[in-house]
Amino acid sequence: MGNNLLLSITAAFLLLYCLRCSATVYTIGDSSGWDISTDLDSWLNDKTFYTGDTLLFQYSQYHSVSEVAEGNYKGCNMTNVLQSSSNGNTTFALTRPGERYFVCGNRLHCLGGMKLHVHVVENQTVPGPVGAPTEQPGGSLPPGSSKSDEPSSSVSFVNPASLEALLLSFIASYIVFFS
Numbered sequence: 001m002g003n004n005l006l007l008s009i010t011a012a013f014l015l016l017y018c019l020r021c022s023a024t025v026y027t028i029g030d031s032s033g034w035d036i037s038t039d040l041d042s043w044l045n046d047k048t049f050y051t052g053d054t055l056l057f058q059y060s061q062y063h064s065v066s067e068v069a070e071g072n073y074k075g076c077n078m079t080n081v082l083q084s085s086s087n088g089n090t091t092f093a094l095t096r097p098g099e100r101y102f103v104c105g106n107r108l109h110c111l112g113g114m115k116l117h118v119h120v121v122e123n124q125t126v127p128g129p130v131g132a133p134t135e136q137p138g139g140s141l142p143p144g145s146s147k148s149d150e151p152s153s154s155v156s157f158v159n160p161a162s163l164e165a166l167l168l169s170f171i172a173s174y175i176v177f178f179s
C-alpha cells in the first residue's frame with residue numbers, strides 16, 4: 001500500500017517533469033566546444049532553439065564569449081557588449097523569442113568565424129502570432145493561481161498549475177493501481 005503511494009507520487013513527478021523536459025542545454029560545438037576551429041555553421045544545422053533552452057559555451061583560456069547586438073556581431077565590433085564572460089564555462093538562458101548574437105571577445109577570432117547567431121522561437125505549446133511580443137506580464141506564474149480569462153479547454157503544458165499537478169497524480173495513481 002505504502003509502496004503504491006510512493007510509486008504514484010514518483011510517477012506523478014516524472015510525468016510533470018516530462019511535460020516540461022523539452023528544455024535543452026546545447027553545448028556549443030559539442031565536443032569541439034566554443035573554438036576558432038569549430039565549424040559552428042555545421043553545428044547549427046538542424047537545430048531549433050526554443051525559449052527555455054540554454055546555451056553552454058565551453059572554451060579555453062584563449063577565448064571568451066560576449067553577447068552583442070546584431071550590428072556589432074556583423075562587424076565584430078567589441079564596443080557596447082551586452083554581457084561577457086571568460087571563465088571557460090558560460091551559460092546563456094534563452095528566455096525570450098528573437099535573435100541572439102554571440103562572439104569571441106578576441107576580435108581576430110570573431111573575424112575568423114568564431115561567432116554565433118541563434119534564432120530563438122517561442123516554445124511550441126504557445127502558437128501565438130509571429131513576431132508579436134508575449135502577452136504574459138513578465139512571464140510571472142505564481143504557483144497555484146489560474147488565469148480566469150483563458151478558455152478552460154486550452155491547458156498549456158508550460159504553466160505548472162496546481163490543478164494540472166493534481167490531475168497528473170490522479171492519472172499516475174490510476175496507472176499504478178491498475179497495472
Ligand SMILES: [Cu+2]
Pocket residue numbers: 036062063064104105106109110114
Ligand atoms: Cu576566441
